[in-house]
Amino acid sequence: MLAAVLALALPVQASSWLECEVQARLLDLQEAPDGEPHPARIRVLESVVSDGMAAIGSDCFEPGRELEIALTLPAVVPPGAAPVPGARVHLEYRHYSAMGPQGPVSRTTWRLLPSP
Numbered sequence: 001m002l003a004a005v006l007a008l009a010l011p012v013q014a015s016s017w018l019e020c021e022v023q024a025r026l027l028d029l030q031e032a033p034d035g036e037p038h039p040a041r042i043r044v045l046e047s048v049v050s051d052g053m054a055a056i057g058s059d060c061f062e063p064g065r066e067l068e069i070a071l072t073l074p075a076v077v078p079p080g081a082a083p084v085p086g087a088r089v090h091l092e093y094r095h096y097s098a099m100g101p102q103g104p105v106s107r108t109t110w111r112l113l114p115s116p
Contacts, residue, residue: 015096015097015098015099016052016053016096016097016098017051017052017053017094017095017096017097018049018051018052018053018054018060018093018094018095019049019050019051019052019092019093019094019095020047020048020049020050020060020061020092020093020094021047021048021050021090021091021092021093021113022042022044022046022047022060022061022090022091022092022093023044023045023046023047023088023089023090023091024042024043024044024045024088024089024091025042025043025045025086025087025088025089026040026041026042026083026084026085026086026087026088026089027040027041027042027043027066027085027086028040028041028085029071029083029084029085037070037071037072037109037110038070038071038072038073039068039069039070039071040068040069040070040071040110041066041067041068041069042066042067042069042089042091043064043065043066044061044062044063044064044065044066044067045063045088046063047059047060047061047063047093048060052095060093069110070108070109070110071091071110071111071112072109072110072111072112073112074112083112088115089112089115090112090113090114090115090116091110091111091112091113092109092110092111092113093108093109093110094107094108094109094111095107095108095109096108
């Protein structure tokens, strides 16, 4: 009984996360200040859940879906390796959301990966 009473006194906090590998067509990539993500637009070709609160191996995004994202590029991009509009790119998508003591917390990141 005491455990039930104590459980009611604690704030309810929930969290969720999702990690996916995404193959996409880069439709647009804009410049950004050093260290900042680049505004970009992609068309999802394939995506698969690699971790998180969805069935691993299932689709993360519907193929053909266009998304506006903030894309993090590697600190050093070899000459000729920078992604250009029209290129097929390999991306990592991570999303986390939770209820913190000050309210909802959410973060989404997109990172360019080396081509497989």
